[in-house]
Amino acid sequence: MIEIQAPTNCPSCDSLLEWSNHLLYCRNSNCHSQSVKRLEHFAKTLKIKGLGPASIAKLGITDIDEIYALSLQEICDLLSSEKLGNKLYNEIENSKKASLEALLPAFSIPLIGKTAAEKLSKVCNNITDIDYDSCARAGLGEKATESLISWLRKDFYCFYDGYLPFTFEFSSTNTSIPSKGVVCISGKLNSYKTKAEATKVLEELGYTVKSSLTRDVMILVNESGIESLKTQKAKESGVQIVNNLKTFILENI
Numbered sequence: 001m002i003e004i005q006a007p008t009n010c011p012s013c014d015s016l017l018e019w020s021n022h023l024l025y026c027r028n029s030n031c032h033s034q035s036v037k038r039l040e041h042f043a044k045t046l047k048i049k050g051l052g053p054a055s056i057a058k059l060g061i062t063d064i065d066e067i068y069a070l071s072l073q074e075i076c077d078l079l080s081s082e083k084l085g086n087k088l089y090n091e092i093e094n095s096k097k098a099s100l101e102a103l104l105p106a107f108s109i110p111l112i113g114k115t116a117a118e119k120l121s122k123v124c125n126n127i128t129d130i131d132y133d134s135c136a137r138a139g140l141g142e143k144a145t146e147s148l149i150s151w152l153r154k155d156f157y158c159f160y161d162g163y164l165p166f167t168f169e170f171s172s173t174n175t176s177i178p179s180k181g182v183v184c185i186s187g188k189l190n191s192y193k194t195k196a197e198a199t200k201v202l203e204e205l206g207y208t209v210k211s212s213l214t215r216d217v218m219i220l221v222n223e224s225g226i227e228s229l230k231t232q233k234a235k236e237s238g239v240q241i242v243n244n245l246k247t248f249i250l251e252n253i
Contacts, residue, residue, distance in 0.1 A: 035062045038108045042067075045106035046095045050088040055079060064107075065163040067092060099171035100127060109151045111144040121170035123203065127156070128168075133211050137199055180206040180252075184217045186231065187224040191246035198245055205249065213239075221245050 015028035043051035076085030101117040119138040135145040192198040199209045220234040221242045242248045
């Protein structure tokens with residue numbers, strides 16, 4: 001029997017490989033092969049026809065922002081074809097219209113695919129709305145949330161913010177119900193089984209729900225009757241205090 005020796009280094013960048021669940025991984029974020037695969041995934045997800053492995057190699061691009069830095073003439077010259085260059089340029093231009101629910105899965109963020117993006121589109125207007133609170137309200141799991149927040153901090157805000165030609169808005173922004181106000185739920189509820197259930201009802205009626213008492217909060221729900229610091233602060237700021245959410249909702253439908 002011939003014994004097969006597992007490789008110790010990445011065949012692309014020569015970095016040391018790491019074992020994880022009986023599989024070998026290259027952890028070098030600057031690995032050329034990984035960069036190309038990320039570009040291929042981005043192009044495929046946004047349906048940029050003509051931006052495959054061969055054209056990526058000819059264009060000499062290694063990161064997403066470089067796709068949009070190329071001029072029409074540069075693309076034509078690098079592809080050695082005016083016809084192919086024009087087609088690809090138009091595809092790239094059309095991709096700039098992509099909404100955030102299409103963009104997020106294209107960035108190869110672990111555990112963030114189409115389903116997660118669609119969930120976020122229900123509670124967020126744009127990428128700056130994404131945080132731990134909005135991820136929780138969207139129903140994302142702990143690992144998916146950590147993965148997304150980590151990508152935002154380490155990759156997007158450091159490298160991509162301002163360098164990509166997208167609005168980074170969810171398409172539902174234009175069709176969502178106008179907000180009736182911002183609500184903060186404090187403590188345990190009596191009128192609903194869970195805060196998640198109450199939040200869903202409020203959002204369907206056009207309210208924005210937050211877990212903390214920010215400046216834009218107009219209504220504080222406190223059904224426990226406990227005079228918390230949050231409640232005291234709300235009273236001092238002139239925020240409406242609601243002691244029965246279900247009654248409040250019925251009165252304001």
